[in-house]
Amino acid sequence: MAYIAVIGAGYVGLTCAAGLASLGHQVICADINEPRIAGLRAGIVPITEEGMPEAINAQVAAGRLEFVLGARNASDRSNIHFLCLPTPQGHDGSADLTALLTAVGEIGPTLPTGSVVVNKSTVPVGSAQLVIDAIGREDIEVVSHPEFLREGSAMADFTNPDRIVVGADDEATARRVGELYASIGAPTLYTDTKSAELIKYSANAFLATKLTFVNEMAEVCEQVGADIEAVMKGMGMDRRIGSSYLSPGPGWGGSCFPKDTEALLHIAASADVEFDFLRSVIELNYRHLARIAGKVTTMLGGDVDGKRIAAWGLTFKAGTDDLRDSPSLAVLRLLEAEGADIVAYDPEVSAPPAELPHIKITGTALEAARDAKCVVVLTEWPEFADVDVDELAEIMASRCVVDARNLLDAGALAERSFSYVGVGR
Secondary structure, eight states, X not given: OOEEEEEOOSHHHHHHHHHHHHTTOEEEEEESOHHHHHHHHTTOOOSOOTTHHHHHHHHHHTTSEEEEESTHHHHTTOSEEEEOOOOOBOTTSSBOOHHHHHHHHHHGGGOOXXXXXXXXXXXXXXXXXXXXXXXXXXXXXXXEOOOOOOTTSHHHHHHSOSOEEEEOXXXXXXXXHHGGGTTTOOOEEEEOHHHHHHHHHHHHHHXXXXXXXXXXXXXXXXXXXXXXXXHHXXXXXXXXXXXXXXXXXXXXXXXXXXXXXXXHHHHHHHTTOOOHHHHHHHXXXXXXHHHHHHHHHHHTTTOOTTOEEEEEOOSSSTTOOOOTTOHHHHHHHHHHHTTOEEEEEBTTBOSOOTTOTTSEEOXXXXXXXXXXXXXXXXXXXXGGGGSOHHHHHHHOSSOEEEETTOOSOHHHHHHTTOEEEOSOO
């Protein structure tokens, strides 16, 4: 058993805190957000993540997990310290390490002798050395240990990871961190800190590339009369390619892909490498977002000004309440700029997002669709596939659907005289 401090109570921090405690370690999770810590102490988990409330409350009840205000109040009682802090995109595309280095400055003087500080946040190459310099102590080791958690399945990903990556300059320190997960039995890669830091960026950039390829192929399918679902199924059966991340959609987004691809571009540029391929991937994603908005405009005769559009889904993916860099919002911003009157429904959103303060939020998908000229499906919430099509036909001002997730039953809609457009069909 190790005594672990987890600094940061966001998606990564809460997943790590609950997961490490479930492995039998003693965990203290700290954050500077007083209402959040008070809520967690009361059993209120502030994010939507399957299995997380149960995991956190079980570990609190078992006495293996507690929540404190302030990083120092966790680290002075621990010997391994996980930094799970936000590294948002800066104005130049680089990762902003302000929150991380601020926390390091707070805990550095009070770290127990022989402690290990673990960079769990997604950080650029060379960040481990920045943390070492900020701590300024020769008795403290720093490890790069990137996370590979998917929102919506983070707890499952923690307990059943594809791999564990630990980067350190000292082999004994690396194995000290790797052994925290001994009971999981996952493949573990021990490497240097710079390679570990780059693994997370390269993985996310590759996945973003894969999604962009699918969406570009969807346009090809539309033009030649092929079915993207069949094409991707055939591709995915090739073991060299695999079936994951082969579904078309409105574009990629979320809290990781946009900032991580931009950060990797910045890392490459800083090393005098022209990463034109990745730059094209990002630009093509923007083009695809505009293409989805264009489908709605075309469906409505080339003009959406003053027309009511029902948006089904606002979060960047189903199973989460995260709106950060959501492709749904990007599409809707384009439509709003053309004068569209947007009414939206998402099971995890109760108020208009900051990026779209003027849209109306309703309590059901059908309520959003009432009197709408067009429904646009943007997030793959399963409940949208179960909407009563007969009732939908009765309440809409015109029977038009743009399905950016290929989620609805196109045949059922056609039987009720809907004009239907999907992606890659």
